Amino acid sequence: MLFLPLFIPLFHQDTGHLFGGFVLEAYFDMSATTPVCPQAVQAVNDCLTSCYGNPSSLHIKGMEAQEAVTAARKTLAKALACDAKEILFASSATECNNLALRGLVQAYPRKGKRIVASAVEHPSVARVLEELEKDGYDVIRIPPRKDARFYPEDFSRAVTADTVLVSCMLVNNETGVILPVGDIARASREVKADLFVHCDAVQGLFKTPFTVRTLGADLVTVSGHKVYAPKGVGALYVRKGVRLHPQTIGGGQENGIRSGTEPVPLIAAFGAAVQHGMDNREEDLAAVREVSDYLRNGLAQLPGVALHFPQEITVPHIISVSVQGVRSEIMLHHLESQGVYVSSGSACSKGAQSTVLRTWGLADATADQTLRISMGYTNTLQQAQALLDGVRSGIERIRR
Amino acid sequence: MENGLQEIILIKTGEIALKGLNKGSFEMVLVKNIKRRLKALGSFEITKAQSTLYIKSRENGCDMEEAVARIANIFGIAAFSRAVVCEKDFADICRKGVPYLRGALKAAQTFKVVAKRSDKSFAMNSPQICTEFGAVLLEAYPHLRVDVNHPDVTVVVEIRDFGAYIHAGRIQGAGGMPIGTSGKAMLLLSGGIDSPVAGYMMAKRGLELSAVHFVSPPYTSPRALLKVEELCEAMSRYCGRIRFYCVPFTEIQEAIRDHCPSDLFTIIMRRMMYRLAQRAASREEALALCTGESVAQVASQTLSAIVCTDAVCEMPVFRPVIGMDKTEIVDLARKIGTFEISIQPYEDCCTVFTPKHPKTRPTLVEVEQAESAFDFGPLLEKAVAETTVKTISFGQAEPAVSSRM
Numbered sequence: 001m002l003f004l005p006l007f008i009p010l011f012h013q014d015t016g017h018l019f020g021g022f023v024l025e026a027y028f029d030m031s032a033t034t035p036v037c038p039q040a041v042q043a044v045n046d047c048l049t050s051c052y053g054n055p056s057s058l059h060i061k062g063m064e065a066q067e068a069v070t071a072a073r074k075t076l077a078k079a080l081a082c083d084a085k086e087i088l089f090a091s092s093a094t095e096c097n098n099l100a101l102r103g104l105v106q107a108y109p110r111k112g113k114r115i116v117a118s119a120v121e122h123p124s125v126a127r128v129l130e131e132l133e134k135d136g137y138d139v140i141r142i143p144p145r146k147d148a149r150f151y152p153e154d155f156s157r158a159v160t161a162d163t164v165l166v167s168c169m170l171v172n173n174e175t176g177v178i179l180p181v182g183d184i185a186r187a188s189r190e191v192k193a194d195l196f197v198h199c200d201a202v203q204g205l206f207k208t209p210f211t212v213r214t215l216g217a218d219l220v221t222v223s224g225h226k227v228y229a230p231k232g233v234g235a236l237y238v239r240k241g242v243r244l245h246p247q248t249i250g251g252g253q254e255n256g257i258r259s260g261t262e263p264v265p266l267i268a269a270f271g272a273a274v275q276h277g278m279d280n281r282e283e284d285l286a287a288v289r290e291v292s293d294y295l296r297n298g299l300a301q302l303p304g305v306a307l308h309f310p311q312e313i314t315v316p317h318i319i320s321v322s323v324q325g326v327r328s329e330i331m332l333h334h335l336e337s338q339g340v341y342v343s344s345g346s347a348c349s350k351g352a353q354s355t356v357l358r359t360w361g362l363a364d365a366t367a368d369q370t371l372r373i374s375m376g377y378t379n380t381l382q383q384a385q386a387l388l389d390g391v392r393s394g395i396e397r398i399r400r
Numbered sequence: 401m402e403n404g405l406q407e408i409i410l411i412k413t414g415e416i417a418l419k420g421l422n423k424g425s426f427e428m429v430l431v432k433n434i435k436r437r438l439k440a441l442g443s444f445e446i447t448k449a450q451s452t453l454y455i456k457s458r459e460n461g462c463d464m465e466e467a468v469a470r471i472a473n474i475f476g477i478a479a480f481s482r483a484v485v486c487e488k489d490f491a492d493i494c495r496k497g498v499p500y501l502r503g504a505l506k507a508a509q510t511f512k513v514v515a516k517r518s519d520k521s522f523a524m525n526s527p528q529i530c531t532e533f534g535a536v537l538l539e540a541y542p543h544l545r546v547d548v549n550h551p552d553v554t555v556v557v558e559i560r561d562f563g564a565y566i567h568a569g570r571i572q573g574a575g576g577m578p579i580g581t582s583g584k585a586m587l588l589l590s591g592g593i594d595s596p597v598a599g600y601m602m603a604k605r606g607l608e609l610s611a612v613h614f615v616s617p618p619y620t621s622p623r624a625l626l627k628v629e630e631l632c633e634a635m636s637r638y639c640g641r642i643r644f645y646c647v648p649f650t651e652i653q654e655a656i657r658d659h660c661p662s663d664l665f666t667i668i669m670r671r672m673m674y675r676l677a678q679r680a681a682s683r684e685e686a687l688a689l690c691t692g693e694s695v696a697q698v699a700s701q702t703l704s705a706i707v708c709t710d711a712v713c714e715m716p717v718f719r720p721v722i723g724m725d726k727t728e729i730v731d732l733a734r735k736i737g738t739f740e741i742s743i744q745p746y747e748d749c750c751t752v753f754t755p756k757h758p759k760t761r762p763t764l765v766e767v768e769q770a771e772s773a774f775d776f777g778p779l780l781e782k783a784v785a786e787t788t789v790k791t792i793s794f795g796q797a798e799p800a801v802s803s804r805m
Contacts, residue, residue, distance in 0.1 A: 333618030397654075398618075 026340045026383035030226075031173055031203060031318055031374035037228035039276045040269035044230065047265035055262050056251065065264045072271025076235050079274050080220060081211035088236045088254045089267050093202045093223035094124035096236035099258060100198050100219040101128045103244030105137065105164060112164035112195070116155055116188065118179060119143040120172050120356045125200055129167070138162075143359050148309055150179045156187035163188075165196045170204035170215065174356050174372055175309055176318025178208055185216030196242065202226055202234075206277040206284065207315040218242045224266065228376075229273035233266035284377035285316070291379050292316035298388040302395065308362065308370070317376065322362075322369040323391065325399040331371060334394040340387050343372040405500055406485040407464055408565060409471060410558075411453035414478020415577060427453075430476045430578040433640065437470045449561060450518060456485075472571065473638050475604050476578030481556070483567035488522055488559060493533065497566040498540045501555060504568035505537065510547035513537070517559040529557055577606030579640045584608040585688040585718060586645075586681035588673060591628045591748040594692030594721055596635050596738035597729050601720035602690050603639035610684045611642050612677045614649035616752050624746035632792040634738050641793040645680040648786045649673075652779050653753055659774035662755040666700045667762050668771055671712045672780065678715060679784050690718040697726065699758040708767045 027035070036044075051068050053061030070084070077084040090096050105115075117129055119141035129139045140158040144150050155166060166188045168181050185197040198219040204210060205222045212220050220237040224230060238244060238257070250259030277284070296319060299305050304324035314320075323331055328344035335342055357367040373387065411434075416426045431446050431453065438444050438455070442462040447454045455471070457464070468482055484500040486493045505511060515529035524532065537555065538544060554569045587599040589611040599609050613628045625646065632642045649672075656668050677689055693701045700709075710717060721729050733739035 329621060330618050333621055335618075337618055394618075 024339050024383065024386050026379070026386045028340065028342045028373045028375055028379065028383070028387055030376040030379075031176075031372065032343055033225045033231060034228045034376055035378065036230050036269070037273055037276055039272040040229045043268040043272040044265040047268050051264065051268075053264075055264060056253065065262075068264050068268045069262050072267045072274075075271040075275050075278075076222070079205070079278055080222070080237055081213060082237055083240065086212075086237055086240055088238055088258055089262060089270075090234050090236060090254075090258050091232060091260075091263075093200070093221050093226075093234040095258075096221040096223075096234045097122070097124040097198075097200055098128055099244060099247050100221060100236055100238075101125065101132065101165070101167065102247055103257070104196055104198070104219065104242070105132060106245035107243040108164060108196070112160075112162040112192075114138045114140065114160055114163040115165045115167065116140045116142065116158045116163055117167040118150060118155075118169060119359050120175075120177075121167065121169055122173055122200055122202070125167055125169070125198075144177070146361070148177065148360055149313055150177075150184070152180060152183040152187035155184045156191050159188045159191040159195065161192055163192055163195050165198060167198040167200070169200040169202075170210060171201075171207060171315050171318075172356065173203045173318075174354055175320045175360065176203075176314035176316075176374075177309055177360075178204075178313060178315060181210075181215045181217065189216070203315070203318070205274075206281055207317050212237050212239070224270040224273065227270075227273050227277050229270040230266055233263060233270045235270065280377070287377045288375055288379070289316045291375055291381060291384050292319065294381055294384045295319060295373065295375075295387065298384070299391070302388070302392055304395065304399070305391070306366075308360070317374055319373040320357075321371050321373060322366045323371065323395060323399075324369060326369055326395060328369050328371050330398055331369075331391070331394045334398060335387070335390045338386065338390040338393070340383075340390045342387070343374065344370065405496055406456070408483050408485050409455040409464075409468065410481045410483055410565060410567070411455065411471070411477050412479045412570070412573070413451070413453065413476060414573070414575065416476060417451050426476070426578060426581050429581050430474075433474055433476070433578055433580070434471065436640070437474060438467055441467050441470075468571075471573070473574055474578075475574050475576035475606065475638065476581070477573030478575060479570040479573050481567040481570050483556075483558070483565035486564040486566060488519065488564050490524060490529075490532065493557065493564055493566060494536045497533065497555075497557070498536065500566060501537070501553075501568055502541075504553050505541050505544060505555075508544065508552035510545050510551045511537065511553045511555055512546060512548045512551040513555045513557065515557045515559070519559050519561055522559045529559070533557055574604070574638065576604035579603055579606060580608045582606035582608075583688075584610065584684065584686040585690045586677055586684060586686040587611045587690045588677050588692075589613050589628055589631065590692070591624060591631065591742065591746070592692065593726075593733050593739060593742045594694060594697075594729050596631050596692075596736070596742065597732045598690055598692040598718075598720050599635055600638055600732070600736050600738075602718055603635075607688075607690075609635070609639050609642050609690070610645065610680070610686055612645040612647060612680045614647050614673055614676070616650040616653055617648075619650065619653075619752040620748060621746050623744075624748050627741060627744050627746055628748075629792060630741050631738055633794060634736070634741055636792060636794045638736060641791055643684055644790050644792050645684075646788050646790075647676050647680070647783050649676075649783060652776065652783060655774055655776065655779055657753045660770045663757055663759040664762060664767060664770050665753060665755050666758050667705050667708050667767055670700055670705075670709045671767070671771070672776065674709055674712050674717075675780060676783055676787075678713065680787065680789075681715060688716045688718055689713065690720070692721055692729075693719045694721050694724055694726070694729065699760045702760045704761045704763070708762050708764050711764055711768075 051064045053065040055066040055069050073084045073087045076087045115137055133139050142154045168179055168184050170181050171178055181199050197217045199215045199217040200221045202223040205227050218239040222235050224233040244257050246257045248259050253259050299321055306322050308320040332344050357370055419426055443458040445456045445458050471480055484496050486496045513530045513534045515526040517526050556567050558565045582605055585602055585607045587609050589595045603609050611632055615625055632644050636642050652672050656665055660668050
């Protein structure tokens, strides 16, 4: 069992006796990526060592691999409450979002030229929308109101008879704010019944309850490495009857929509991680809530620390917070020296300035001082205390 | 070569050739540098005759293009040419020379032939070789015209002791002196645009470089350190292996912030850096410091400021870009491939805690007085003790170890 020592530090209660000096490792960057759960590691290992066939091969080795992929597809379908045939695997959620948006508008060129989206989408949606604008699409971006919430009528007001697509994320990756995707879909369809709805649910899976039906979505994106599977695999729900124009052509895998030999180990690991997530949904959520509440209370008591969003409109997994007078990058590296890992802005863009926080009305200076603390079921109260201690000592050291 | 032609690289050493009794040792260093740089490309034989170095590959399939590209970056080489090897026989010269020169001549409109006959026993004299071989080339490439004043391509036929060599003219080398023939200097490398250029310029004069960099976590990011290591790697293409010292500097900076007047922060910080750099230099047996300072570029690089920093130096400080404009430095940085790395936006320790209004005309007296407000000795010793060092060479780096300076 060669992999065992690698994940024990992350999954053991008193985590991280690292660097030989009993430094506590407190990883609070779970929205950037999660560690890989033992079940997923096991699945990768099994596929690499025994189930190594190509799912397209006609012999028994191919059959075995095909079965591993099918099993994972069924698990994903169960988690999203859809049919296994409606699940498509790709290399990442970014690829899924690209495929969903481009594939859809290319398949339905006469359905309309307007797209309505939230103004806080992840770059893998936002950048595609910018490209579609260059192709002549009219993109309407709906910001939150002053109370930080999104209102369905703001979306439906922007919908016209010419609208082909509404795209709205379920949970914002930088703030943790939950968007009322189901209500937005319903309100939009009251204006135009046959428009399509896409939802980037990457930060929502196992964090806030949903099914494809409650979202009212035709296309839903989820990612492996945010739910304790390895990086390199994402999944797209494509409602039966919805056509997508393929963006990658070749051997015709995934119903011809996304060619390329299936990465069987990653897909199987995705399935195993999702199964684990479903089996433990309640306990995991309770564990996260406990740590999250503890952190929110502790942070609120630190001088000059501001929690940006009320608890009732966010998932407990993400806390967006600013420390007055301390640039977030410096605080991040200070915390790092204490074995505590958080994010400034969103980790995808390596510290690039976030426009999303400004959309919520945060001043530039505040956005510059914003930390994203994101957690999962492996985080403990002891780690939360280490984070609070680190922020406190950082304030004393840096804020001069 | 795929067509069975044996290629050779002829190297002119330039400045070394002017040296007296030390010439041999300079050449030996150059040969060693060339061998090290070509090692990964296959087995090469380097011989020396008639003040020229001959580089021949011992096996087929060596990447001569890459070998030429690497040789172009080696200091101590004034010029070089890439030639085909022929027997000292006019028929063989024509048989091999005509196809070998196709690439150069197809793209040209005019040419001339120059002959150099150091082996006087060869049957034809130089003017005869020029006329006869020129005629052969004109027949093979009828689009060409002869132009003896401004030819597009100068074809050179060299008849030497061990063979005849034909090439399409000289390529300019990197110039300077071979790395390691002038001793060693310690470069203060910040991550900005200027210091890699300064290092390049001193290395060109034959100095072997070590580098020292200061880090201030948490105020500086680990990515800033990676960037500086990347700079070292890019520089090592010219400068050879670089011993890289990384000095933890946070506590010293915090102490300056807490105990010294803020308008003198930068100047005192630089004095601390020079002190630590000298410690690294003596550990490395380097005899001088090298910096990317350019007079008047920023507040800490005024003449008064340089006087204050130099006061702590017991070894010479080389500042090769001192009289250059920023645009000139940038041009050179682009040429040596460090500019794109330098402009990555990671904060380095020079910009941490910088005062809004630094003093541009500090006097040594006031700086020394300000410094005496706190005993920096123990912190300097701690920084020395915690300094790490590693060797960076092109395409590879080893893990850092404690430097025990």
